[in-house]
Amino acid sequence: MDLGIRGKRALVCAASKGLGRGCAEALAEAGVDLVINARGAEALEAAARAIEAAHGVKVTTVAADITSEAGRADVLAAAGDVDILVTNAGGPPPGIWTDWDREDFLRAFDANMLTPIALMQALVPGMIARGWGRVVNITSQSVKAPIPALGLSNTARTGLTGFVAGMARQVAGKGVIVNNLLPGIHDTDRATALDGGVAEREGIDPSEARSRREATIPVGRYGTPAEFGAMCAFLSSQHAGYMIGQNVLLDGGATNATF
Ligand code: NAP
Numbered sequence: 001m002d003l004g005i006r007g008k009r010a011l012v013c014a015a016s017k018g019l020g021r022g023c024a025e026a027l028a029e030a031g032v033d034l035v036i037n038a039r040g041a042e043a044l045e046a047a048a049r050a051i052e053a054a055h056g057v058k059v060t061t062v063a064a065d066i067t068s069e070a071g072r073a074d075v076l077a078a079a080g081d082v083d084i085l086v087t088n089a090g091g092p093p094p095g096i097w098t099d100w101d102r103e104d105f106l107r108a109f110d111a112n113m114l115t116p117i118a119l120m121q122a123l124v125p126g127m128i129a130r131g132w133g134r135v136v137n138i139t140s141q142s143v144k145a146p147i148p149a150l151g152l153s154n155t156a157r158t159g160l161t162g163f164v165a166g167m168a169r170q171v172a173g174k175g176v177i178v179n180n181l182l183p184g185i186h187d188t189d190r191a192t193a194l195d196g197g198v199a200e201r202e203g204i205d206p207s208e209a210r211s212r213r214e215a216t217i218p219v220g221r222y223g224t225p226a227e228f229g230a231m232c233a234f235l236s237s238q239h240a241g242y243m244i245g246q247n248v249l250l251d252g253g254a255t256n257a258t259f
Contacts (some may be wrong), residue, residue, distance in 0.1 A: 004237055005032055010083065012036050015038060067115045092152035135177070137160060167245075181232055186222055187225070222252075235248065
């Protein structure tokens with residue numbers, strides 16, 4: 001399928017590895033020039049050069065913390081007018097509900113709610129002025145079904161989801177399509193770290209922690225960044241024009257729900 005976005009420009013945040021990288025790769029495959037961001041410059045440069053070599057698009061890098069005001073300003077200055085925005089950042093740490101104080105919540109709100117909102121507020125007006133835009137927010141299955149150990153994620157991302165539900169409808173008539181993409185467990189460094197935490201707590205091998213988790217997923221495995229990226233590219237495409245403020249769950253069937 002031709003996604004109809006060849007020659008457009010996208011900003012993909014937190015994209016040197018994992019799900020953001022999967023989204024960047026899929027957009028590049030569709031012919032989209034990229035601005036990609038992460039904190040670590042070395043992995044970011046390596047990702048950019050690999051994407052350019054594989055897909056022949058132009059990739060600009062900005063090494064910065066997207067959750068800080070200064071980092072966002074650098075990224076936005078380099079991004080300029082983009083047609084597609086993919087928001088993403090690292091996820092908050094696990095714990096139990098009594099672990100977190102006000103500062104922990106503020107950090108999670110900053111990273112996983114206020115940062116994507118600030119990026120949309122900065123870039124969507126330009127998309128509206130040009131009459132075309134796409135936004136994909138990487139959130140989590142935790143907005144659909146809570147993950148008790150990820151209470152900070154449950155809280156901050158649900159706030160973002162509520163914001164998008166209203167905002168997406170305010171901009172839909174102006175050519176800008178905003179949706180959220182909800183990962184269940186995917187094979188990335190984040191998943192390895194979460195499995196490592198479970199292994200440590202339960203005194204088992206990390207591979208055992210992974211096998212136990214895979215056994216709870218109807219499809220029997222973790223998702224891949226490539227599968228995730230393909231859905232992101234579709235939501236960023238010409239074909240997504242009638243899909244407004246939706247929460248698309250990619251979880252291998254792990255969330256046991258009819259809808
Ligand atoms: P990952 O494999 O750890 O990759 C994270 C990427 O984001 C790296 O490129 C990292 O590079 C960059 N990054 C992290 N914090 C950043 C920041 N403050 N500013 C700029 N770049 C930043 O993680 P992932 O699995 O792709 O997860 C992406 C998001 O999806 C996270 O919010 C995670 O909680 C959520 N999620 C993931 C899963 C899963 O199974 N993988 C499931 C549900 C939700 P640097 O470290 O160099 O900055």
